[in-house]
Amino acid sequence: MPRLTRLTPDTAVGASRDLLADLVSRHGHIGDMVSTMAHSPAVLGGYLQLSRAMGRAKLDRRTGERISIAVQARQGCGLCLDAHISAARALGVDEDEIERARAGTSADPATAAIIALALQIYREPSSITDEQVDALREHGYSDRAMADVVGIVALNILTGAFNLLAGLTPDSATGA
Template sequence: MTLTPGDWRIFADIHPAGPDGTLTLGIDAAVAGSYDPQPLPEDTRTARLGECTVTLDGGLVPGAAVGVSRDLLAELASRHGGGRLGDMVSTMAHSPAVLVGYPQLSRAMGRAKLDRRISERISITVQPRQGCGLCLDAHVGAARALGVDGGGIDRAREGASADPAIAGIVALALQVYGEPT
């Protein structure tokens, strides 16, 4: 494997013999050299390599997954009204260990001291940059259910808030998102 200069996150799923099932190993690797970060390409549902074209038509549904991922996805889908799962969750399904950690992270975030109306505003600010419209819609719906008005949601989409304290928290979240290290 040849990696170009930059930061890489590498995962390997290993299926050892025995009762323990799948093991996922991961490493963050910094490859030295001249690194010129580029913006992410525009979101697309079609990829081409040579003469081969692959088009993603819809999202992953729990019944299409295999093994442990099928059960975990079914659980997540039922918790979210049985609807379509977002691209992030669909991608995590390729590694059961990552998919198992996602609900644990969600539960830990639920125990956080940050008011949920603020955390939803942070999510509304970040999701357009992530490119997941389904996730953005879910967070907008959650914010509305928590009593955040339309103006607050619109300002959150712009990375702002009428409340200076919330504006500061949202600005910090954007800074961490843009430069996580």
Template sequence: MPRLTRLTRLTPDTAVGASRDLLGELVSRHGQVGDMVATMAHSPAVLGGYLQLSRAMKRAKLNRKISERLSIAVQVQQGCGLCLEAHIAAARGLGVDDDEIARAREGTSADPAIAAAIDLGLRVYREPTSITDQQIAALREHGYSDREIADVVGIVALNLLTGAFNLVAGLTPDNAGKE
């Protein structure tokens, strides 16, 4: 039996204040919103911050195929099944093969440059103080710009927010879309 969510999903009719406005705008533009967004509406600060960071990361220079593999690696560590499923689906949609998805789940890649970016992201997630000057220099040798290295931090931050929120709210693949 699927676990029930811990926080309720809001709608533009049940949300109040700034959350009502944000949800109303999103629903009018997209027709509906996902469970995470609808649940985040309990806090207009969290919802607004998520929307701003999410929009900003869509402008990231880091290749999307790399960012999805990084997101998979982070979500395996964090344990958010809902996020993990979404990032695997997105990676497949971008043409990342199952072998590379399996490697991302293990925190690596067959491509040394991608493996280095994933390693940086996992260090940012687990222990940012462990990042060395040599690691950053190695990323540059693989062709990553300072902007792409900074994007790795942003991608990890976005994954930390979404995964942690879903885990606290009790949103899982089993109960998404069910109340």
């Protein structure tokens, strides 16, 4: 059962009303997380900006979705985990790789290394070493790609933590 109520352009106020009205006019609908985030225009606006920015990430989407699956499997947001598994499937990630991502790895050593970095950023970023960064470069990852991992992890922390606070679960969701 959701803990926070959903807002609409009619029930939201101020900046949140404007943000929701814009989203509805462009997309026709808004999902539970976004409509609930509207309680805080700062959180909603920040989420929308970071989400758009991460759409320009250097990492390919298949890798980004596997990182998101690994993070959400640890954070415990079922709504986010389901969404990222669905997105990974739509991008052609096979079930074995989805399961490996849930476990925090990949059959591909380069993908396993970037997922490991993401999980370290999530758990203990102060423990990242120069040797790890050098190894990622040897796998072909640029500084930009590694920096993008921080953004992907941050976006997942924001959405997962928000959904957990709000009580949004796969069973409570009414829209994308």
